[in-house]
Amino acid sequence: MSNRRPSPPAGGKTPAPATSPWRASHERQRDRELKRDAVIRAAALEFNRKGYHNTSLDDIAARLEVTKPTVYYYVTSKEQLLFECFVAGVERIRSACREVRRLELPARERLNAVLRQYGEAVASEFGWCMVRAEQDDLSASMSRHVKSLKSEIDQSIRRLIREGVQDGSIHPCDPKMTAFALAGALNWIAHWYREDQSMSGAQIAEAFVAIFDAGLRPRAGEPTGAAPRRRARRRSHADTEFPPKSS
Protein backbone atom coordinates (compact mmCIF):
# COMPACT_ATOMS: atom_id res chain seq x y z
CA MET A 1 0.00 0.00 0.00
CA SER A 2 1.13 3.51 -0.58
CA ASN A 3 2.55 5.12 2.48
CA ARG A 4 0.97 8.44 1.91
CA ARG A 5 1.65 11.18 4.37
CA PRO A 6 -0.84 13.87 5.28
CA SER A 7 1.51 16.37 3.67
CA PRO A 8 2.35 18.79 6.47
CA PRO A 9 2.66 22.41 5.40
CA ALA A 10 6.37 22.81 5.96
CA GLY A 11 7.38 19.21 6.22
CA GLY A 12 10.12 17.36 4.39
CA LYS A 13 10.09 17.06 0.66
CA THR A 14 9.12 13.89 -1.05
CA PRO A 15 12.20 11.79 -1.53
CA ALA A 16 13.17 12.11 -5.16
CA PRO A 17 15.28 9.35 -6.61
CA ALA A 18 18.16 11.44 -7.79
CA THR A 19 19.20 9.86 -11.02
CA SER A 20 15.94 8.84 -12.49
CA PRO A 21 15.26 9.07 -16.16
CA TRP A 22 11.83 10.25 -15.17
CA ARG A 23 12.94 13.45 -13.52
CA ALA A 24 10.91 15.45 -15.96
CA SER A 25 7.79 13.89 -14.67
CA HIS A 26 8.37 15.06 -11.12
CA GLU A 27 6.00 17.90 -11.40
CA ARG A 28 3.36 15.65 -12.74
CA GLN A 29 3.91 13.24 -9.91
CA ARG A 30 3.42 16.02 -7.45
CA ASP A 31 0.32 17.14 -9.20
CA ARG A 32 -1.07 13.69 -8.91
CA GLU A 33 -0.41 13.59 -5.19
CA LEU A 34 -2.29 16.82 -4.75
CA LYS A 35 -5.25 15.52 -6.64
CA ARG A 36 -5.20 12.32 -4.74
CA ASP A 37 -5.26 14.20 -1.48
CA ALA A 38 -8.19 16.19 -2.76
CA VAL A 39 -10.05 13.00 -3.50
CA ILE A 40 -9.44 11.67 -0.03
CA ARG A 41 -10.43 14.91 1.58
CA ALA A 42 -13.60 15.05 -0.47
CA ALA A 43 -14.41 11.53 0.62
CA ALA A 44 -13.87 12.49 4.25
CA LEU A 45 -16.22 15.43 3.94
CA GLU A 46 -18.92 13.33 2.32
CA PHE A 47 -18.58 10.54 4.85
CA ASN A 48 -18.84 13.21 7.47
CA ARG A 49 -22.10 14.43 6.10
CA LYS A 50 -23.89 11.24 5.28
CA GLY A 51 -21.93 8.36 6.65
CA TYR A 52 -19.89 5.78 4.82
CA HIS A 53 -22.65 3.57 3.54
CA ASN A 54 -24.89 6.41 2.53
CA THR A 55 -22.20 7.98 0.44
CA SER A 56 -21.72 6.72 -3.09
CA LEU A 57 -18.62 7.22 -5.12
CA ASP A 58 -20.72 9.27 -7.46
CA ASP A 59 -21.35 11.66 -4.59
CA ILE A 60 -17.66 12.03 -3.97
CA ALA A 61 -16.99 12.50 -7.65
CA ALA A 62 -19.74 15.09 -7.87
CA ARG A 63 -18.22 17.09 -5.04
CA LEU A 64 -14.99 17.22 -7.05
CA GLU A 65 -16.91 17.92 -10.22
CA VAL A 66 -15.52 14.89 -11.94
CA THR A 67 -16.91 11.44 -12.65
CA LYS A 68 -16.56 8.17 -10.87
CA PRO A 69 -13.84 6.65 -13.04
CA THR A 70 -11.70 9.67 -12.29
CA VAL A 71 -11.95 8.89 -8.62
CA TYR A 72 -10.99 5.31 -9.35
CA TYR A 73 -7.99 6.58 -11.17
CA TYR A 74 -6.56 7.81 -7.89
CA VAL A 75 -7.84 5.17 -5.55
CA THR A 76 -8.54 1.50 -5.93
CA SER A 77 -11.72 1.09 -3.92
CA LYS A 78 -14.18 2.79 -1.66
CA GLU A 79 -12.79 0.81 1.20
CA GLN A 80 -9.37 2.26 0.59
CA LEU A 81 -10.81 5.74 0.75
CA LEU A 82 -12.14 5.10 4.20
CA PHE A 83 -8.85 3.62 5.26
CA GLU A 84 -6.85 6.58 4.03
CA CYS A 85 -9.15 8.98 5.81
CA PHE A 86 -8.67 7.00 8.96
CA VAL A 87 -4.92 7.09 8.66
CA ALA A 88 -4.91 10.80 7.96
CA GLY A 89 -6.76 11.46 11.18
CA VAL A 90 -4.92 9.04 13.37
CA GLU A 91 -1.47 10.06 12.25
CA ARG A 92 -1.81 13.33 14.07
CA ILE A 93 -2.44 11.60 17.34
CA ARG A 94 0.38 9.18 16.89
CA SER A 95 2.86 11.92 16.26
CA ALA A 96 1.60 13.72 19.36
CA CYS A 97 2.23 10.56 21.35
CA ARG A 98 5.76 10.36 20.03
CA GLU A 99 6.64 14.00 20.55
CA VAL A 100 5.38 14.09 24.05
CA ARG A 101 7.98 11.58 25.10
CA ARG A 102 10.66 14.16 24.74
CA LEU A 103 9.04 16.58 27.15
CA GLU A 104 10.25 16.81 30.71
CA LEU A 105 6.90 17.35 32.37
CA PRO A 106 4.70 15.59 34.86
CA ALA A 107 2.86 12.80 33.13
CA ARG A 108 -0.48 14.49 33.62
CA GLU A 109 0.62 17.44 31.56
CA ARG A 110 2.03 15.23 28.87
CA LEU A 111 -1.24 13.37 28.84
CA ASN A 112 -3.06 16.66 28.48
CA ALA A 113 -0.98 17.52 25.46
CA VAL A 114 -1.80 14.23 23.81
CA LEU A 115 -5.48 14.52 24.59
CA ARG A 116 -5.55 18.02 23.19
CA GLN A 117 -4.21 16.79 19.87
CA TYR A 118 -6.56 13.85 20.07
CA GLY A 119 -9.53 16.12 20.50
CA GLU A 120 -8.53 18.36 17.64
CA ALA A 121 -8.04 15.38 15.38
CA VAL A 122 -11.47 14.03 16.22
CA ALA A 123 -12.99 17.42 15.51
CA SER A 124 -11.18 17.66 12.18
CA GLU A 125 -12.63 16.67 8.85
CA PHE A 126 -11.15 13.22 9.28
CA GLY A 127 -12.61 12.74 12.71
CA TRP A 128 -15.64 10.90 11.54
CA CYS A 129 -13.64 8.40 9.57
CA MET A 130 -11.14 7.97 12.34
CA VAL A 131 -13.76 7.17 14.85
CA ARG A 132 -16.20 5.26 12.75
CA ALA A 133 -13.98 3.22 10.52
CA GLU A 134 -15.30 -0.06 11.78
CA GLN A 135 -13.68 -3.36 11.17
CA ASP A 136 -17.01 -4.41 9.69
CA ASP A 137 -16.51 -2.03 6.80
CA LEU A 138 -12.94 -2.98 6.05
CA SER A 139 -11.23 -6.03 4.67
CA ALA A 140 -9.39 -8.25 7.07
CA SER A 141 -5.95 -6.82 6.43
CA MET A 142 -6.99 -3.20 6.63
CA SER A 143 -9.03 -3.93 9.69
CA ARG A 144 -5.97 -5.40 11.33
CA HIS A 145 -3.98 -2.35 10.47
CA VAL A 146 -6.62 -0.04 11.90
CA LYS A 147 -6.83 -2.04 15.06
CA SER A 148 -3.12 -2.00 15.61
CA LEU A 149 -2.94 1.76 15.17
CA LYS A 150 -5.81 2.27 17.58
CA SER A 151 -4.25 -0.09 20.05
CA GLU A 152 -0.96 1.75 19.87
CA ILE A 153 -2.64 4.99 20.85
CA ASP A 154 -4.58 3.28 23.57
CA GLN A 155 -1.42 1.87 25.04
CA SER A 156 0.26 5.25 24.96
CA ILE A 157 -2.55 6.78 26.92
CA ARG A 158 -2.55 4.00 29.45
CA ARG A 159 1.16 4.36 29.90
CA LEU A 160 0.85 8.08 30.52
CA ILE A 161 -1.83 7.45 33.10
CA ARG A 162 0.30 4.87 34.84
CA GLU A 163 3.24 7.23 34.88
CA GLY A 164 1.04 9.98 36.21
CA VAL A 165 -0.13 7.83 39.07
CA GLN A 166 3.45 6.96 39.77
CA ASP A 167 4.83 10.47 39.73
CA GLY A 168 1.88 11.68 41.74
CA SER A 169 0.46 14.00 39.13
CA ILE A 170 -2.63 11.86 38.65
CA HIS A 171 -4.69 10.46 41.45
CA PRO A 172 -4.85 6.68 41.71
CA CYS A 173 -7.11 5.03 39.17
CA ASP A 174 -7.42 2.07 36.89
CA PRO A 175 -5.38 2.98 33.80
CA LYS A 176 -7.25 0.73 31.43
CA MET A 177 -10.73 1.89 32.26
CA THR A 178 -9.69 5.48 32.61
CA ALA A 179 -8.09 5.39 29.19
CA PHE A 180 -11.29 3.98 27.75
CA ALA A 181 -13.28 6.74 29.38
CA LEU A 182 -11.01 9.51 28.14
CA ALA A 183 -10.78 8.18 24.61
CA GLY A 184 -14.50 7.56 24.52
CA ALA A 185 -15.36 11.06 25.58
CA LEU A 186 -13.10 12.47 22.90
CA ASN A 187 -14.15 10.06 20.19
CA TRP A 188 -17.72 10.98 20.78
CA ILE A 189 -17.01 14.53 19.73
CA ALA A 190 -17.10 13.26 16.18
CA HIS A 191 -20.73 12.41 16.65
CA TRP A 192 -22.00 15.78 17.65
CA TYR A 193 -19.50 18.17 16.23
CA ARG A 194 -20.01 19.65 12.82
CA GLU A 195 -18.03 22.36 11.19
CA ASP A 196 -20.76 24.91 11.55
CA GLN A 197 -20.66 24.86 15.32
CA SER A 198 -19.92 27.91 17.36
CA MET A 199 -16.82 26.46 18.93
CA SER A 200 -13.73 25.56 16.98
CA GLY A 201 -12.18 22.14 17.26
CA ALA A 202 -9.34 23.57 19.29
CA GLN A 203 -11.74 25.19 21.72
CA ILE A 204 -13.62 21.98 22.22
CA ALA A 205 -10.43 20.06 22.74
CA GLU A 206 -9.33 22.62 25.27
CA ALA A 207 -12.62 22.43 27.15
CA PHE A 208 -12.39 18.66 27.36
CA VAL A 209 -8.81 18.72 28.52
CA ALA A 210 -9.84 21.13 31.24
CA ILE A 211 -12.54 18.75 32.39
CA PHE A 212 -10.22 15.78 32.34
CA ASP A 213 -7.51 17.69 34.11
CA ALA A 214 -9.87 18.70 36.88
CA GLY A 215 -10.91 15.10 37.29
CA LEU A 216 -7.49 13.53 37.19
CA ARG A 217 -5.54 15.89 39.37
CA PRO A 218 -4.56 14.45 42.70
CA ARG A 219 -6.69 15.64 45.55
CA ALA A 220 -5.20 17.48 48.43
CA GLY A 221 -5.12 15.39 51.53
CA GLU A 222 -5.90 12.17 49.78
CA PRO A 223 -3.37 9.48 49.25
CA THR A 224 -1.50 9.64 45.98
CA GLY A 225 -0.69 6.57 44.04
CA ALA A 226 2.95 6.72 44.90
CA ALA A 227 4.90 9.14 46.93
CA PRO A 228 7.85 10.33 44.90
CA ARG A 229 10.19 7.70 46.18
CA ARG A 230 8.00 5.26 47.97
CA ARG A 231 7.38 2.02 46.19
CA ALA A 232 3.68 2.16 45.76
CA ARG A 233 1.65 -0.92 45.69
CA ARG A 234 0.37 -0.63 42.22
CA ARG A 235 -2.50 -2.62 40.99
CA SER A 236 -0.87 -5.01 38.62
CA HIS A 237 -3.60 -5.18 36.15
CA ALA A 238 -2.90 -7.50 33.33
CA ASP A 239 -3.75 -5.04 30.65
CA THR A 240 -5.31 -6.90 27.87
CA GLU A 241 -5.12 -5.79 24.33
CA PHE A 242 -7.79 -3.79 22.72
CA PRO A 243 -10.94 -5.86 22.92
CA PRO A 244 -10.57 -8.56 20.35
CA LYS A 245 -13.42 -9.10 18.06
CA SER A 246 -14.17 -12.73 18.01
CA SER A 247 -14.41 -14.66 14.80
Add this chain to the structure above:
Amino acid sequence: MSNRRPSPPAGGKTPAPATSPWRASHERQRDRELKRDAVIRAAALEFNRKGYHNTSLDDIAARLEVTKPTVYYYVTSKEQLLFECFVAGVERIRSACREVRRLELPARERLNAVLRQYGEAVASEFGWCMVRAEQDDLSASMSRHVKSLKSEIDQSIRRLIREGVQDGSIHPCDPKMTAFALAGALNWIAHWYREDQSMSGAQIAEAFVAIFDAGLRPRAGEPTGAAPRRRARRRSHADTEFPPKSS
Protein backbone atom coordinates in the same frame (compact mmCIF):
# COMPACT_ATOMS: atom_id res chain seq x y z
CA MET B 1 -42.71 8.36 2.02
CA SER B 2 -42.93 6.10 4.99
CA ASN B 3 -45.45 8.21 6.77
CA ARG B 4 -48.56 7.21 4.96
CA ARG B 5 -49.82 4.44 7.20
CA PRO B 6 -51.05 4.96 10.72
CA SER B 7 -49.00 2.04 11.77
CA PRO B 8 -48.77 1.80 15.51
CA PRO B 9 -46.22 4.44 16.30
CA ALA B 10 -43.58 2.33 17.83
CA GLY B 11 -42.91 2.92 21.44
CA GLY B 12 -44.36 1.33 24.49
CA LYS B 13 -46.61 -1.62 24.20
CA THR B 14 -50.19 -0.58 24.71
CA PRO B 15 -51.86 -2.69 27.34
CA ALA B 16 -54.97 -4.25 25.86
CA PRO B 17 -58.17 -2.72 27.12
CA ALA B 18 -59.58 -5.00 29.73
CA THR B 19 -63.10 -5.58 28.47
CA SER B 20 -62.43 -6.39 24.88
CA PRO B 21 -64.77 -8.60 22.91
CA TRP B 22 -61.61 -10.18 21.58
CA ARG B 23 -60.57 -11.64 24.88
CA ALA B 24 -60.26 -15.03 23.32
CA SER B 25 -57.60 -13.82 21.00
CA HIS B 26 -55.59 -12.33 23.80
CA GLU B 27 -53.25 -15.19 23.92
CA ARG B 28 -52.59 -14.94 20.28
CA GLN B 29 -51.99 -11.25 20.57
CA ARG B 30 -49.51 -11.95 23.28
CA ASP B 31 -47.85 -14.58 21.20
CA ARG B 32 -47.44 -12.15 18.44
CA GLU B 33 -45.86 -9.61 20.72
CA LEU B 34 -43.39 -12.17 21.89
CA LYS B 35 -42.44 -13.06 18.38
CA ARG B 36 -42.15 -9.45 17.46
CA ASP B 37 -39.81 -8.86 20.36
CA ALA B 38 -37.76 -11.83 19.28
CA VAL B 39 -37.42 -10.29 15.84
CA ILE B 40 -36.25 -7.01 17.26
CA ARG B 41 -33.83 -8.68 19.58
CA ALA B 42 -32.44 -10.77 16.76
CA ALA B 43 -31.98 -7.64 14.71
CA ALA B 44 -30.16 -5.99 17.57
CA LEU B 45 -27.80 -8.91 17.91
CA GLU B 46 -27.04 -8.94 14.21
CA PHE B 47 -26.53 -5.20 14.06
CA ASN B 48 -24.23 -5.64 16.98
CA ARG B 49 -22.14 -8.15 15.16
CA LYS B 50 -21.90 -6.66 11.73
CA GLY B 51 -23.35 -3.20 11.79
CA TYR B 52 -26.59 -1.97 10.34
CA HIS B 53 -25.61 -1.74 6.71
CA ASN B 54 -23.72 -4.97 6.67
CA THR B 55 -26.69 -6.87 8.02
CA SER B 56 -29.32 -8.02 5.59
CA LEU B 57 -32.83 -8.95 6.53
CA ASP B 58 -32.00 -12.42 5.37
CA ASP B 59 -29.36 -12.55 8.06
CA ILE B 60 -31.87 -11.60 10.69
CA ALA B 61 -34.35 -14.10 9.37
CA ALA B 62 -31.71 -16.79 9.32
CA ARG B 63 -30.88 -16.16 12.96
CA LEU B 64 -34.53 -16.79 13.76
CA GLU B 65 -34.64 -19.74 11.41
CA VAL B 66 -37.42 -18.23 9.36
CA THR B 67 -37.50 -16.42 6.05
CA LYS B 68 -37.49 -12.78 5.16
CA PRO B 69 -41.22 -12.35 4.55
CA THR B 70 -41.82 -13.68 8.03
CA VAL B 71 -39.74 -10.89 9.42
CA TYR B 72 -41.72 -8.43 7.35
CA TYR B 73 -44.85 -9.82 8.85
CA TYR B 74 -43.84 -8.38 12.19
CA VAL B 75 -42.13 -5.25 11.08
CA THR B 76 -42.62 -2.90 8.18
CA SER B 77 -39.06 -2.05 7.24
CA LYS B 78 -35.44 -2.46 8.14
CA GLU B 79 -35.40 1.10 9.27
CA GLN B 80 -38.12 0.42 11.77
CA LEU B 81 -36.11 -2.42 13.19
CA LEU B 82 -33.26 -0.08 13.93
CA PHE B 83 -35.62 2.40 15.44
CA GLU B 84 -37.21 -0.14 17.73
CA CYS B 85 -33.84 -1.33 18.91
CA PHE B 86 -32.92 2.21 19.67
CA VAL B 87 -36.05 2.80 21.68
CA ALA B 88 -35.62 -0.43 23.59
CA GLY B 89 -32.20 0.67 24.74
CA VAL B 90 -32.98 4.26 25.46
CA GLU B 91 -36.11 3.58 27.43
CA ARG B 92 -34.09 2.17 30.26
CA ILE B 93 -32.15 5.36 30.62
CA ARG B 94 -35.22 7.53 30.47
CA SER B 95 -36.92 5.64 33.22
CA ALA B 96 -33.79 5.93 35.32
CA CYS B 97 -33.89 9.68 34.80
CA ARG B 98 -37.48 9.80 35.95
CA GLU B 99 -37.07 7.59 38.96
CA VAL B 100 -34.08 9.42 40.23
CA ARG B 101 -36.14 12.56 40.70
CA ARG B 102 -37.86 11.00 43.62
CA LEU B 103 -34.68 10.30 45.51
CA GLU B 104 -33.60 12.61 48.28
CA LEU B 105 -29.90 12.46 47.65
CA PRO B 106 -27.14 14.84 46.70
CA ALA B 107 -27.28 15.44 42.99
CA ARG B 108 -23.96 13.74 42.41
CA GLU B 109 -25.31 10.50 43.76
CA ARG B 110 -28.44 10.80 41.68
CA LEU B 111 -26.27 11.43 38.67
CA ASN B 112 -24.28 8.34 39.50
CA ALA B 113 -27.43 6.29 39.56
CA VAL B 114 -28.45 7.54 36.14
CA LEU B 115 -25.02 6.99 34.70
CA ARG B 116 -24.94 3.48 36.06
CA GLN B 117 -28.15 2.64 34.22
CA TYR B 118 -26.82 4.44 31.19
CA GLY B 119 -23.70 2.33 31.18
CA GLU B 120 -25.60 -0.87 31.56
CA ALA B 121 -27.93 0.06 28.73
CA VAL B 122 -25.03 0.82 26.44
CA ALA B 123 -23.45 -2.50 27.30
CA SER B 124 -26.69 -4.34 26.64
CA GLU B 125 -27.63 -5.98 23.39
CA PHE B 126 -29.34 -2.80 22.30
CA GLY B 127 -26.37 -0.63 23.07
CA TRP B 128 -25.03 -0.64 19.58
CA CYS B 129 -28.30 0.45 18.06
CA MET B 130 -28.84 3.03 20.72
CA VAL B 131 -25.53 4.62 20.15
CA ARG B 132 -25.20 4.22 16.43
CA ALA B 133 -28.68 4.85 15.19
CA GLU B 134 -27.69 7.80 13.09
CA GLN B 135 -30.08 10.24 11.58
CA ASP B 136 -28.46 9.33 8.25
CA ASP B 137 -29.94 5.88 8.48
CA LEU B 138 -33.43 6.92 9.48
CA SER B 139 -36.26 8.73 7.80
CA ALA B 140 -36.90 12.32 8.74
CA SER B 141 -39.66 11.61 11.22
CA MET B 142 -37.90 8.79 13.00
CA SER B 143 -34.72 10.79 13.05
CA ARG B 144 -36.54 13.61 14.77
CA HIS B 145 -37.94 11.23 17.30
CA VAL B 146 -34.52 9.79 18.04
CA LYS B 147 -32.99 13.19 18.41
CA SER B 148 -35.62 14.35 20.82
CA LEU B 149 -35.19 11.30 23.02
CA LYS B 150 -31.45 11.75 23.04
CA SER B 151 -31.81 15.39 23.82
CA GLU B 152 -34.12 14.66 26.70
CA ILE B 153 -31.52 12.45 28.30
CA ASP B 154 -28.82 14.98 27.66
CA GLN B 155 -30.84 17.68 29.35
CA SER B 156 -31.49 15.46 32.34
CA ILE B 157 -27.79 14.89 32.80
CA ARG B 158 -26.99 18.56 32.47
CA ARG B 159 -29.62 19.40 35.01
CA LEU B 160 -28.20 16.93 37.49
CA ILE B 161 -24.77 18.40 37.00
CA ARG B 162 -26.05 21.90 37.56
CA GLU B 163 -27.85 20.81 40.68
CA GLY B 164 -24.74 19.08 41.88
CA VAL B 165 -22.67 22.19 41.46
CA GLN B 166 -25.32 24.10 43.33
CA ASP B 167 -25.66 21.74 46.25
CA GLY B 168 -21.92 21.40 46.45
CA SER B 169 -21.76 17.72 45.67
CA ILE B 170 -20.03 18.36 42.34
CA HIS B 171 -17.14 20.70 41.89
CA PRO B 172 -17.75 23.67 39.60
CA CYS B 173 -17.71 22.82 35.90
CA ASP B 174 -19.39 23.54 32.62
CA PRO B 175 -22.54 21.39 32.63
CA LYS B 176 -22.87 21.17 28.89
CA MET B 177 -19.36 20.05 28.10
CA THR B 178 -19.21 17.80 31.12
CA ALA B 179 -22.42 16.11 30.08
CA PHE B 180 -20.97 15.54 26.63
CA ALA B 181 -17.86 14.05 28.12
CA LEU B 182 -19.75 11.71 30.42
CA ALA B 183 -22.20 10.56 27.79
CA GLY B 184 -19.42 10.14 25.25
CA ALA B 185 -17.35 7.99 27.54
CA LEU B 186 -20.34 5.77 28.21
CA ASN B 187 -21.54 5.65 24.64
CA TRP B 188 -18.17 4.53 23.54
CA ILE B 189 -18.54 1.38 25.55
CA ALA B 190 -20.76 0.12 22.77
CA HIS B 191 -17.79 0.20 20.46
CA TRP B 192 -15.48 -2.01 22.37
CA TYR B 193 -17.72 -4.13 24.50
CA ARG B 194 -18.88 -7.45 23.27
CA GLU B 195 -20.77 -10.02 25.18
CA ASP B 196 -17.86 -12.38 25.42
CA GLN B 197 -15.77 -10.00 27.48
CA SER B 198 -14.54 -10.82 30.91
CA MET B 199 -16.47 -8.04 32.61
CA SER B 200 -20.22 -7.89 32.75
CA GLY B 201 -22.07 -4.82 31.64
CA ALA B 202 -22.87 -3.97 35.23
CA GLN B 203 -19.23 -4.22 36.22
CA ILE B 204 -18.17 -1.91 33.43
CA ALA B 205 -20.86 0.57 34.32
CA GLU B 206 -19.73 0.46 37.92
CA ALA B 207 -16.11 1.04 36.97
CA PHE B 208 -17.02 4.04 34.88
CA VAL B 209 -19.21 5.53 37.56
CA ALA B 210 -16.32 5.18 39.96
CA ILE B 211 -14.06 7.08 37.60
CA PHE B 212 -16.61 9.80 37.06
CA ASP B 213 -17.36 10.09 40.70
CA ALA B 214 -13.72 10.52 41.55
CA GLY B 215 -13.44 13.23 38.95
CA LEU B 216 -16.58 15.13 39.85
CA ARG B 217 -16.40 15.16 43.60
CA PRO B 218 -15.63 18.54 45.08
CA ARG B 219 -12.08 18.98 46.18
CA ALA B 220 -11.29 19.72 49.75
CA GLY B 221 -10.01 23.23 50.21
CA GLU B 222 -11.19 24.39 46.83
CA PRO B 223 -14.14 26.67 46.30
CA THR B 224 -17.41 24.98 45.58
CA GLY B 225 -20.24 26.37 43.55
CA ALA B 226 -22.65 25.86 46.39
CA ALA B 227 -25.01 28.67 47.14
CA PRO B 228 -23.29 30.85 49.70
CA ARG B 229 -26.27 31.15 51.96
CA ARG B 230 -26.28 27.49 52.72
CA ARG B 231 -23.39 25.69 54.19
CA ALA B 232 -21.94 23.40 51.65
CA ARG B 233 -21.83 19.91 52.90
CA ARG B 234 -18.12 19.57 53.07
CA ARG B 235 -16.97 16.11 53.47
CA SER B 236 -13.77 15.94 55.35
CA HIS B 237 -11.17 14.41 53.15
CA ALA B 238 -10.85 11.54 55.53
CA ASP B 239 -14.15 10.35 54.22
CA THR B 240 -13.91 7.58 51.75
CA GLU B 241 -11.14 7.09 49.34
CA PHE B 242 -13.11 5.39 46.66
CA PRO B 243 -16.80 5.30 45.98
CA PRO B 244 -18.68 2.50 47.69
CA LYS B 245 -17.55 -0.49 45.79
CA SER B 246 -20.21 -2.84 46.90
CA SER B 247 -22.78 -0.88 48.80
Add this chain to the structure above:
DNA sequence: TCTCCATCATACTCACGGGTAGAGATCCTA
Protein backbone atom coordinates in the same frame (compact mmCIF):
# COMPACT_ATOMS: atom_id res chain seq x y z
C1' DT C 1 3.45 15.77 -37.27
C1' DC C 2 3.38 11.53 -35.09
C1' DT C 3 3.32 8.91 -30.95
C1' DC C 4 3.19 7.77 -26.21
C1' DC C 5 1.25 8.39 -21.82
C1' DA C 6 -1.49 10.44 -18.34
C1' DT C 7 -6.02 11.85 -17.53
C1' DC C 8 -10.91 11.73 -17.64
C1' DA C 9 -15.76 10.71 -19.66
C1' DT C 10 -19.54 7.73 -21.58
C1' DA C 11 -21.77 3.88 -21.00
C1' DC C 12 -21.96 -0.14 -19.47
C1' DT C 13 -22.04 -4.97 -16.13
C1' DC C 14 -23.62 -7.23 -12.25
C1' DA C 15 -24.39 -8.66 -7.48
C1' DC C 16 -26.67 -7.49 -3.52
C1' DG C 17 -30.44 -6.71 -0.83
C1' DG C 18 -34.88 -4.29 0.43
C1' DG C 19 -39.31 -5.18 -0.40
C1' DT C 20 -43.60 -7.71 -2.52
C1' DA C 21 -47.05 -11.06 -4.71
C1' DG C 22 -49.50 -14.61 -3.92
C1' DA C 23 -50.25 -19.19 -2.50
C1' DG C 24 -49.98 -22.94 1.07
C1' DA C 25 -50.45 -24.24 5.96
C1' DT C 26 -52.53 -23.87 10.47
C1' DC C 27 -55.66 -22.56 13.89
C1' DC C 28 -60.12 -20.47 15.74
C1' DT C 29 -64.91 -19.93 15.58
C1' DA C 30 -69.37 -21.25 14.29
Add this chain to the structure above:
DNA sequence: TAGGATCTCTACCCGTGAGTATGATGGAGA
Protein backbone atom coordinates in the same frame (compact mmCIF):
# COMPACT_ATOMS: atom_id res chain seq x y z
C1' DT D 1 -66.56 -29.14 8.50
C1' DA D 2 -66.84 -24.86 6.29
C1' DG D 3 -64.98 -20.26 6.29
C1' DG D 4 -62.20 -16.81 7.82
C1' DA D 5 -58.11 -15.02 10.14
C1' DT D 6 -53.40 -15.79 11.10
C1' DC D 7 -48.89 -17.13 9.88
C1' DT D 8 -45.17 -18.53 6.83
C1' DC D 9 -43.34 -19.96 2.61
C1' DT D 10 -41.42 -19.89 -2.54
C1' DA D 11 -40.41 -17.04 -6.09
C1' DC D 12 -39.97 -12.96 -7.80
C1' DC D 13 -39.10 -7.53 -8.85
C1' DC D 14 -36.02 -3.83 -9.26
C1' DG D 15 -33.32 0.17 -7.63
C1' DT D 16 -28.85 1.14 -6.20
C1' DG D 17 -24.21 1.51 -6.39
C1' DA D 18 -19.46 -0.60 -6.75
C1' DG D 19 -16.46 -1.38 -10.18
C1' DT D 20 -15.00 -1.68 -15.45
C1' DA D 21 -14.31 -1.61 -20.68
C1' DT D 22 -13.26 1.46 -23.91
C1' DG D 23 -12.40 5.38 -26.18
C1' DA D 24 -11.66 10.67 -26.42
C1' DT D 25 -8.48 14.52 -25.25
C1' DG D 26 -4.34 16.91 -24.66
C1' DG D 27 0.33 17.69 -23.61
C1' DA D 28 5.46 16.19 -23.94
C1' DG D 29 8.98 14.47 -26.52
C1' DA D 30 11.07 13.05 -31.21
